[in-house]
Amino acid sequence: MMLEARQLTCGYEDGFFLQGVNLAVARGEFLGIIGPNGSGKTTLVRALARGLKPMEGEVLLEGRDIWRIPLKEFAQRVAVVSQDSQVSYMRVEEYVLLGRIPHYGPFQFLETGRDLEVARRAMELAGVTHLKGRLMDEMSGGERQLVLLARALAQEPELLLMDEPTAHLDIAHQVAVLDLVRRLKEELGLTVVVVLHDLNLASEYSDRVLLMKEGRVRAMGTSHEVIREGLLKEVYGVEVLVQEHPISSRPYVMVISGRGKETVAWDR
């Protein structure tokens, strides 16, 4: 298994917890994580990315506890694209080159030819080569997301963790980002774990889907096993219609207006 969580329990000081999370992702798999707001998706990604220490249980990268892997080696193998990737006054090329930092040798001061080459390829793959001289804060949300992805690719990771890479994007950019991720998975054998808010995108792109509810894993399986009317109603508390996508024959979720939950918990 590429990535595994065993009885993972962790949380924040304010009392929000992930409890007893078990999951396993095979090499080259695309795992989509879904769940309502506040169900712990982002927390789970942080725990898998070594951003949050487990209180109980463990996270394993190819059988090794991630907290025992040297930080630098971990960063060479796992890249993270977070939701709140703060963007600074920096040019796109410089930004993408930051992804090479984990690969620097102990006394290396400048990027090597190989670093530059990898960054160039990463920009090419993400289709942002033409933006390389632009400033990060001059770009649209969709372009920026692609640049973030290019930076992650410059790390040459085996595992890519993404937290809502399609948030605030229009459908063209949503499809562009996820098509790219799927292509990377297929061509480079990248293992991908992505938090997705949009159930239809999750259903369409994921090999398997993990459904979170209140800090626990409620269901995990293929989209046909997880994206079901009853399960979604139980977790999200809203009635939906699930039908088959005419082209991909994956489950497709439709909302029914006027059938929303009467009181949505606005807590998180």
Place this chain on the structure above:
Amino acid sequence: MDGRLVRWFLWVLLFLGLLLVVGLFSLSVGSTGFSMREIFLSLSMEGSVAHSIVFQLRLPRILLGFAVGGALSLAGVILQGLFRNPLVEPYTLGISGGAALGVSLGMVLRLHLVLGLFFLPLSGFLGAVVVIVMVYSLSTKRGVLRIQGLLLTGVMVSFISSSLIMLIMAISRVEDLHSIIFWIMGFLGETDWWMVEVMGAVALAGLVLSYFFALDLNALALGEEQARYLGVEVERSKKLLFLLASVLTGLCVSSAGIIGFVGLVVPHFVRMLVGQDHRILLVASFLCGAGFLVLCDTLARTVIAPMELPVGVITGIVGGVLFIYALTKKQVTLG
């Protein structure tokens, strides 16, 4: 991208050239002016008036100015990178307040008359160290240094120490009052060679050490969590960088008093010129800060010669005006 290395090299060369020009200019002007030729001639004429003015009065002062200006501006770049906030400067952390308090106490208690002149920088440094330890431990929880907490604690410590200084000034004797005020406003004139040597060595060592963290600072521009995902030992880097900046600041304040704005304005301008990459930003800021301070000091000792102005007044006025001008021209932001 090979062009980048060339560009960096040219920047360093340019700033070194400017530094040399500023240094020579400062050597030649003053109550007695010297031409370049006279300066070179006096080099070999030990015992002459020109020799003692140039090499015993002006040179140590200039070298101290280089070291203090460079160190302050280096501390500024480091802290701005660490806080991801372009408005942080070495003095925001209360270090100067602590040092000033230490010196004021020393002066009022007249310890320097008993223990010798070196006691003033020493008491300043002790004051700075006390504040550093206090701010650091107040902002560390469970081994995590909280950057925002650090900033707030530092600002509050500054307020407290400036109030205490005012209290001391209110109850101190008139002759002490004058020296306290002069010291607080920054003064490079009272220099011994040993002070120049210590300050110079520390400033250069600080520059070299900072380069071990250049990439970490670049990564920190993305935020602490992102930097950790890039394999940077964020906690270790933050703590060491904070300590480095603190020691540099503490030493500057104790050897030259409070010289504001160098650590704030210079990194800001340099960032506009050379970009965000700390691999060039660190050394460029160091060189520009050194040149800027010596230029200001030269102004300070010439505009109303034979009287002298405190250099902190000049850096404040020049720096502040330039800063406002730059803000209206171009918006530079971090984060």
